Amino acid sequence: MYHCTVDHHRVSFSSLKELLAKASPKKSGDELAGIAADTELQRVSAQICLANVHLKDFLNETFVPYETDEVTRLIIDSHHSEAFQEISSLTIGELRELLLSEKADSEFLSRIQLGLTPEMVSAVSKVMRIQDLILVCQKCRTVTQFNNTIGLPGQLSVRLQPNHPSDNPLGIATSIMDGLLLGCGDAVIGINPASDNPAVVRILLELMDGIIQEYQIPTQHCVLTHITTTMELMNAGAPVDLIFQSIAGTQKANESFGIHLQMLREAKQAGNELNRGKLGNNCMYFETGQGSALSADAHFGVDQQTCEARAYAVAREFEPLLINSVVGFIGPEYLYDGKQITRAGLEDLFCGKLLGLPMGCDICYTNHAQADQDDMDVLLTQFAVAGGAFIMGVPGSDDIMLNYQSTSFHDALFIREALHLKPAPEFQAWLEQMQLINHQGKIRNNTSGLLQGFSSKFLSAD
Amino acid sequence: MANIWEWLSQYTDARVGIPRHGVSQSTEAQLKFQLDHAKARDAVWAELDFVWLAEQLPMDSIAIQSQAQSRSQYLTRPDLGRKLNSDSSNRVAGLEKTQVAIVIADGLSTTAISAGITELFSELKKLESISYKSQKLFLAEQARVALGDEIGELLEAELCIMIIGERPGLSASDSIGIYLTYEPRIGKSDANRNCISNIRPGGLTPKEACFKMNYLINEFYHRGLSGVTIKDLSDEILISDDGVSKLENKD
Numbered sequence: 001m002y003h004c005t006v007d008h009h010r011v012s013f014s015s016l017k018e019l020l021a022k023a024s025p026k027k028s029g030d031e032l033a034g035i036a037a038d039t040e041l042q043r044v045s046a047q048i049c050l051a052n053v054h055l056k057d058f059l060n061e062t063f064v065p066y067e068t069d070e071v072t073r074l075i076i077d078s079h080h081s082e083a084f085q086e087i088s089s090l091t092i093g094e095l096r097e098l099l100l101s102e103k104a105d106s107e108f109l110s111r112i113q114l115g116l117t118p119e120m121v122s123a124v125s126k127v128m129r130i131q132d133l134i135l136v137c138q139k140c141r142t143v144t145q146f147n148n149t150i151g152l153p154g155q156l157s158v159r160l161q162p163n164h165p166s167d168n169p170l171g172i173a174t175s176i177m178d179g180l181l182l183g184c185g186d187a188v189i190g191i192n193p194a195s196d197n198p199a200v201v202r203i204l205l206e207l208m209d210g211i212i213q214e215y216q217i218p219t220q221h222c223v224l225t226h227i228t229t230t231m232e233l234m235n236a237g238a239p240v241d242l243i244f245q246s247i248a249g250t251q252k253a254n255e256s257f258g259i260h261l262q263m264l265r266e267a268k269q270a271g272n273e274l275n276r277g278k279l280g281n282n283c284m285y286f287e288t289g290q291g292s293a294l295s296a297d298a299h300f301g302v303d304q305q306t307c308e309a310r311a312y313a314v315a316r317e318f319e320p321l322l323i324n325s326v327v328g329f330i331g332p333e334y335l336y337d338g339k340q341i342t343r344a345g346l347e348d349l350f351c352g353k354l355l356g357l358p359m360g361c362d363i364c365y366t367n368h369a370q371a372d373q374d375d376m377d378v379l380l381t382q383f384a385v386a387g388g389a390f391i392m393g394v395p396g397s398d399d400i401m402l403n404y405q406s407t408s409f410h411d412a413l414f415i416r417e418a419l420h421l422k423p424a425p426e427f428q429a430w431l432e433q434m435q436l437i438n439h440q441g442k443i444r445n446n447t448s449g450l451l452q453g454f455s456s457k458f459l460s461a462d
Numbered sequence: 463m464a465n466i467w468e469w470l471s472q473y474t475d476a477r478v479g480i481p482r483h484g485v486s487q488s489t490e491a492q493l494k495f496q497l498d499h500a501k502a503r504d505a506v507w508a509e510l511d512f513v514w515l516a517e518q519l520p521m522d523s524i525a526i527q528s529q530a531q532s533r534s535q536y537l538t539r540p541d542l543g544r545k546l547n548s549d550s551s552n553r554v555a556g557l558e559k560t561q562v563a564i565v566i567a568d569g570l571s572t573t574a575i576s577a578g579i580t581e582l583f584s585e586l587k588k589l590e591s592i593s594y595k596s597q598k599l600f601l602a603e604q605a606r607v608a609l610g611d612e613i614g615e616l617l618e619a620e621l622c623i624m625i626i627g628e629r630p631g632l633s634a635s636d637s638i639g640i641y642l643t644y645e646p647r648i649g650k651s652d653a654n655r656n657c658i659s660n661i662r663p664g665g666l667t668p669k670e671a672c673f674k675m676n677y678l679i680n681e682f683y684h685r686g687l688s689g690v691t692i693k694d695l696s697d698e699i700l701i702s703d704d705g706v707s708k709l710e711n712k713d
Binding site for chain 2: 177366
């Protein structure tokens with residue numbers, strides 16, 4: 001039991017799990033699950049109570065049973081008691097203050113990374129405002145490499161997302177060209193295929209590989225298909241750079257995605273053996289999102305943000321090049337409006353960064369959520385100020401395959417210009433060499449059409 | 463440069479080649495986006511006039527409601543949209559048993575239904591596969607796809623045809639989807655259904671949709687089930703019949 005006294009009233013919570021759920025900023029998904037605070041007073045009372053809980057308590061009370069959940073086992077078994085030593089006496093409230101203090105510089109934050117569990121990180125974020133989250137995020141640094149470098153200070157990378165509703169290679173090539181001309185694609189050129197047919201996926205892999213080879217672009221590609229399909233294609237000799245998978249924070253939710261940890265281990269090993277990365281071997285790409293565990297009926301009474309943070313514990317085991325929280329895609333029954341989407345986006349960035357991940361964000365919304373472009377501009381700006389690693393780039397924000405709105409190539413240009421951020425250094429050098437940007441790093445206004453030979457090689461219908 | 467992108471737009475509906483001023487999109491492109499978003503938002507939030515709808519249809523219909531009492535509750539509580547309210551459930555339970563339940567539901571796009579239902583329904587009335595079966599038509603308010611399972615259970619139906627407004631995209635806010643469930647009963651999952659999606663001007667025509675539907679329904683009765691194991695091979699039949707595919711994907 002967890003108790004505290006607020007305004008002379010004694011309030012109690014039966015478990016840490018319940019306390020975190022009640023302390024969570026308002027989300028429609030937690031309400032749908034029936035675990036959210038009933039009143040604003042109860043929410044803040046829970047936050048006050050949570051601030052006094054010791055970090056040690058999180059090591060004694062699991063949120064999902066150890067015996068039946070391999071994600072819990074991973075979290076407990078990989079917990080680093082030496083890294084925890086420096087913070088072991090703190091409460092959640094004191095951890096917040098330490099994180100915000102000057103003592104907690106980048107080096108300190110790296111040092112305690114493996115002593116933090118996802119539940120601790122989620123808990124402390126619940127007593128932090130967005131400005132607190134931003135300040136701590138700015139101090140967290142994770143650098144990863146494949147064919148280029150992701151996550152350097154002053155860098156913001158972009159996943160070029162050239163989806164097409166029928167996987168038409170010409171249509172996809174057209175969107176890729178549009179993105180490259182606007183300086184996007186350094187995080188990855190990544191297609192969500194409409195089809196999960198391996199033959200179609202292979203055509204898309206070869207298309208992207210051909211473009212990257214032809215123009216010697218220092219980036220990597222990925223088709224976001226199920227990990228088993230990618231493994232099958234790797235075995236068949238298809239050109240696979242990054243291995244994609246959606247992951248979640250409980251074993252049952254991962255089972256609903258058709259995966260388990262051993263499968264991820266095997267895939268990573270196979271990717272490493274291909275040894276395609278010119279600079280590094282971070283070959284995994286993960287996507288996550290608050291609400292995925294509830295949607296699979298696999299949340300076990302854990303709030304959606306904490307489930308999400310547990311997914312990051314899964315991710316960090318596999319040292320991904322990229323991981324992004326697809327924050328507004330799931331719909332209003334989980335994140336109702338722009339305010340909830342923005343808060344969730346910053347929470348995810350904070351939890352991921354504190355756990356040591358190269359966090360990106362699919363800053364996005366669906367048409368049945370109460371959100372619009374202005375909300376996305378707010379989240380994009382906060383995300384970039386906080387030092388997020390990458391965003392999506394979709395032509396004109398309109399993903400014609402997945403039917404939702406994400407950030408556009410122009411949004412990427414806007415935020416790079418507004419905050420003086422740059423693409424990956426290797427990609428920046430390529431843009432200069434191709435004369436797509438001028439010596440100040442600005443996109444040229446007079447680009448003379450497509451890259452040379454692009455139409456004849458990649459856009460001829462035969 | 464405009465010409466290159468005009469030429470390239472034959473390959474994709476993506477918003478490529480948007481004119482740029484500084485780093486920002488042209489005013490025209492920005493307002494076009496806002497216009498499309500406005501249409502999509504209105505499609506979600508507009509009320510569907512069920513009295514008007516009943517008058518448009520050449521068949522008697524029964525009005526029913528889910529447990530979601532408002533549009534905002536419908537959006538945040540999908541579970542309520544899958545259950546009949548007590549009044550509707552009593553009404554359906556009092557009806558005689560029926561082989562085929564046809565449900566027209568607002569779903570996530572009311573404008574899709576108000577704009578497209580008349581033509582689609584007149585094609586549906588010609589379906590051979592259900593022409594000799596007893597049928598009832600329901601008009602369902604604040605409904606999700608699985609609401610048809612409860613109706614099917616109460617009627618002990620062989621088949622539920624759920625015609626529902628699809629979640630609007632930016633380019634198309636007026637798509638209708640049809641979900642077919644053989645032996646619809648409470649607890650059936652999406653894996654037990656077959657879906658015909660993207661029925662709208664510029665997408666699948668009502669005639670094409672009903673051709674597919676007829677094919678699928680015949681397969682259900684033949685194999686005694688619906689769902690992921692039934693593959694829609696109706697395109698190939700069309701090609702083999704007259705040598706021309708009328709149902710090719712438009713890309």
